[in-house]
Amino acid sequence: DWTQNWHHVAGIYNGKSISLFIDNKKVAEEPVTGNITNFPFPLNVGKNAETHGQHMSRYLCDAIIDQVGIFQKAIDINDLFAAKPDLKNIAALWLDFEQEQNDGEFFSYGIGARTYGSISPDRVPEPEMWQMKKSAQPISVKWSNAEKMEIEVQNRNFFTNTNAFEARWNLEENGISIASGKLEVDVEPEAKRIYVLPIQKPQLKEGATYLTTVSFHSKEATQWAPKGFELCWDQLELPWIVPADKKMVQHQTNPLKVIDNEQRLIVSGVNFDYTFNKADGQLCSMKYMDKELLKQGGQLNVWRAPVANELDDWTNPALKISPRTEGYGRMVANAWYSIGLDNMKSKLESFRVENKGENVIVTVREIALFGNADRAGFENEMIYMISPDGEISLQHTINPNGKMPMSLPRIGTKWVFDDQMQNVEWFGRGPQENYPDRKTGYRTGLYQSTVDAMFVPYLIPQDCGLRTDNHYVRLTNAEGIGIEFSAAEPFNFNCYNYSTENLSKAKQTYQLIKSDGVTFNFDYQTTGVGCTAIGVLDKYQTIPQAIQFTSSIKPFIINK
Template sequence: MHEAPSGPLPYYEDPGPGTGALPPRAWTAVSDARRVDLGGAWRFRLSPTADGADDAFARPGFDASGWDVLPVPSHWPLHGLGGGAGERDGGVPGARGGTPDYGRPAYTNIRYPFPIDPPRVPTENPTGDHLRGFDLPGDWPGGAAVLRFDGVDSCARVWLNGEELGTFKGSRLPVEFEVGELLRPRGNVLAVRVHQWSSGSYLEDQDMWWLPGVFRDVTLIERPEGAVADYFVHCAYDHLTGNGSLRVECDPPGAVTVPELGLDIATGETAVVPVEPWSAEAPRLYDAELATEGERVPLRIGFRTVRVEDGVLQVNGRRVLFRGVNRHEFDPDHGRVLDLETMRRDLLLMKQHNVNAVRTSHYPPHPAFLDLCDELGVWVVDECDLETHGFAEVGWRGNPVDDERWTPALLDRAARMVERDKNHPSVVMWSLGNECGTGRGLSAMADWIRRRDPARPIHYEGDPSCSDVDVYSRMYADHAECEAIGRRAEPPLPDADADRRRRAMPFLLCEYAHAMGNGPGGLTEYQRIFEAHPRCQGGFVWEWIDHGLRRRTPDGRAYFAYGGDFGEELHDGNFVCDGLLFPDRTPSPGLVEYKKVVQPVAFTADLARGLLTVTNRHDVADLSALAFRWVYEVEGEPAGQGRLHVPALAPGASARVRLPDAPRAAAGAEACWTVRAVLAEDTAWAPSGHEVAWQQFEVPRQAAPAGPPPGARHRPRRAGDGLLRLGPGRFGAADGVLRSLDGEPLAHGPRLDVWRAPTDNDRGTRWHPDGRLEHLWREAGFDRMRHRVDGVSLGDDALTVTTRVAPAASDLGLLAVYRWTAVGDVLGLDVEVVPQGPWTLPLPRLGIRLGLSPALDAVEWYGGGPGEAYPDTRRASRLGRYRSTVDALQTPYVRPQENGARADVRWAELRRADGSGLRVAGAPPFWLTARPWSTEHLAAAEHTYALDPGDVLWLHLDHALQGIGSHACGPEVLPEFRLDAVPSAFSLTFTPLRAGEGAGAADTPERP
């Protein structure tokens, strides 16, 4: 790309993979060979450049007592943040005392945080020297041994007892060195120099925090004479005969026993026996043992066959539908350092939320994670440690995947992934990497993988021709395009042969439904396409978890930091927080919605005939593991419940089940059926009773009358002091705004509201500037609407207020007419809205906003719940009666934004501790949002700590809301969820609640 330097490049800039390492091999968690975990407290020194200190520290006898102490595994920038990330580890400060300065995390999505001049890197290259002394166990037998590093970012040079072992790159891949002849019984010293930047950094531009360090395990492993050098377990399943075939390649030769199958065979020999196959839904594993002269290795074998047939990806002869997520490895305190418990927790949460697949974006995970995927049952697309996305910023000039100098490093990365993970039944596809453009190096990787493991398909998204792969993969294709691809009617490629080949492939969305902030919207519509077209085999939501780093303000308030919070000169803000889990692994509303959308049991009902149709949408499992229950509710209160007898339907099968007779209900009362599928017994991932799927069916009824109840209406009259009186209400005589209700003053009277705190999806992306709704809304003035009173008139039984709501510098407007009436203690409001002018943009919201006393902090409502919902994210909202506090109604998105709406609310009550308060009802049902801060405050906040409750409770009673979409990195809001400015009408009633009239609310949004 640029003129090459004179002389040889230093090892950290050489584009090759490194020196001195042993050939890659299969990973196994345990064997009877001895192991020494070298994690723990290491001595640590940080230099600002690669040559900032000499290598004398690697020599025997070096005195590092003055160095700091750092835990390994770790990322060193997270241990120099006083009062912030990593503060719980106890490894900081070190010998010097105080808080050391180890640099700072930095986040970029695409752009390299250094000049693009491959393979060169900046002189400013933070370099961490690590020292670890250790003794061998007393029973260590001597002889051959390997030193294994499972992950070091981004380049390392290693010495043992003063002898250099070699260098390596490939941060999220293992490397081993032979060290047996160098070991001593006591006083061994391991020295590791780690550079943050290297030629390998150009291959690791993976939309995450740049975090150097020894962040995975370091292990010393005995290799006795005749130990297993490598092994490859070949397990296939014939779905026509029910037989499994087993063959284990091993160096050196040995024997394989599978007691449950009665097998005792030599390695290299093939056995064919009847077996139960492995799948994500039924992860059947057989315990086995591989024995050579020098080592015994326990195996867990799963029989399954993956192939593409008739344009469809099949496992064990059945089409599979990926209900997947992309998963980065992340912890808010430790970065990419994860323990086994956290990995298991991730998988349990996935299984409990109906997620059945993981794409390991964008690198192989910790190897123990795949063991857990085998055990619990998850389809895995194993992705190589490769992304060169930053070259897109310069037109892909110099892209390493199309530069033969880098091909050895690419092949090395492919081999280290495949050899490490080849024995996992959960791995059903290899992925070459992510967002690397196209090039000869990718083809070389694909050719090597296909020769080494022809039994698994190959994935890569970045080449539209699909020349190297077996599946057609896209990211963020919109619904219309996916529909066309499902019909194999996508626009043709210029090359007819390539077009025929791609059109015959199965289709995956390797990334879709970008889960940044509030959202993603449109999940239901994607799932309908997947279920309608066999070619469309699902996808992987981007992504699993927000990468917010835990920090605290000077006064101790916790929050999660994102790009720019550490002073980065180049960053991409909160784009690093785009997951279905919050950083502390609390499920977001998006994950709850995804669980509902992808639920593997579907229900439809013919209530007139009392019939329920149940459909099994599993790929493999029947319904024998599930129990079915029903509840009949009237006005949100249970009136009857019981069990349903559903046959053990095969995958894809349906059955009609008769519902019981509906319990009696009062005439005109609203009733609904809720049917649920729950686990009949405990499983490895959830207890019995865990809900897998559900559906509600509202019983048709006569529509409820709008407005106040029948009776004698109050007559509006002047009350003096510039006020008007109507029933329990007092209004401003000049502006017609409600000032108080039953003597309780309102902080802000009700008026039309169209603005919301923009969501991440409203903000859009810098690469789609025309669709950035926040910018367009602000430019149009939706955040600064003015209210003009055109008239206040008193009729015989109504107070009518006519207003025009409009922004400055525009002729657009909304004519809003408020008609107030009152019967007894009930104050009614009918609102009519008529747009004026050439509206082209959707409205953020359309409804009424008012300000109340913050003492009204207990909420009960009858409507959708328990969590938030918006027009295109409401599948998980179910009709019921719920209780909450105002605080618990808030969703703590890492970057604050519109949140917390409850859908389909018939009525809501807000109460003080003494039971006094306000009841609001609506016709049609409304969207309820209650906040201890204003929309303006919410929109201005960059972090949750900036949201201080004020002296007003802001209540939003919305007739309609704009949908959410996923335009932070995906499609805009679908047309059916767009809130266009059209004539609208809605009604509300306000009833004061007096002390002692009913109980307050519970602390969390649960059914009572």
């Protein structure tokens, strides 16, 4: 008699068994022990979030539901059935639907829908549009002989000659244009030709990166694009390399000062103080020009808020998801949640300080275990070499041990900087977001942005805003005080004004709450985002393996 009738339904778990009651009568009971697992799904009433994803093979509950209560302890069924007034006060969650509460706005993607469009509902192109344009461009340029400045131009158009477009070249030094010009290119449809770029070799700088970009633009305005609109481009690296001289040892008149006690290690120099917490080995403070830059020092990081493809069960048949645990859904992220990759636990093994010349060496060794697998994790060693000028050379060695997942979302370090560090400059791919498996559509250059502008508000909150193949990145505050990360090898990074935990748990954008610091992920390797149906190709996955990466970290102030 459920149609047109109200019924009271209650489930009670008391640590020994779980019972189901309907209208104060026990209708089922099963023996159960242990703690209730916090799965990565929102609370649902009338719907199973784990099985009701993008594929909807069953109806949702269409009943009218009222007086929903969840409690932190078992409540007597008689009290529940009587709906005592004080129940609402002791409930962890109580929904009586008597009032409307507006917590924000979001775009709905419906029931059983996917969010893989390349244009947002507000008609803003998403970052992948630039890769789609690049992958399909009909004209390509590559080196024929880089020493002689000879390029091969291939025209894949079926009917249009390249002379219908204006060809341009641009010479860039460390991402900055230093020369440019036009090029007469006459290649028949479906043909190739060799041309010589009229580029004069400049006075080369030590350690500089030289690139040239050849692009094709519309000669006239059309209904869909203005005159000069860029249609195709390719960026080529020039064989001009002058190795940078190694940093010369300069004897400082102001040597480093070290304060070492039971709780803290403080290394100080001119205008800077670095503090390590000896209880966990963390670099917990970086003061520069009397400004605190740091909220949380670098920690081993292998987690990211799962991207939409990692939350979708469509890729399930194509991938051998391992390990897999019931309750975490039929999705790629199951393997990571199953072992507790999002909740790793670290144990400090050793903390050592030594002087080497004018530098101070701090060596931190720890064991980082998966949250749900205490026999698997990483040996993690971070060696900080602090110079008298404030620069830190960080050598990070990571060795996996025990049973590993099939892949990792990323591997690198996570930092949290002061919330005033909102300006970002980087020399790498951009300006739009790009990931390892969709990065060729974003040219290497010198870019400036802000933390908020780099965040992409996808319909499902997830990791976003990555920039790949970087030489350096700088975060600064309004006063021009900042921190620079650089490395001899290319690295990836992203930053956002939210915690990674918030990004992982939020299901709609209105649930994102700005934190009191800037989360900064410095990645040695990052897994791609994959395709809707086949997941991430093997060569774009971050495979658990031993890795050693050296980066340079230094505070600075911009001379205005």
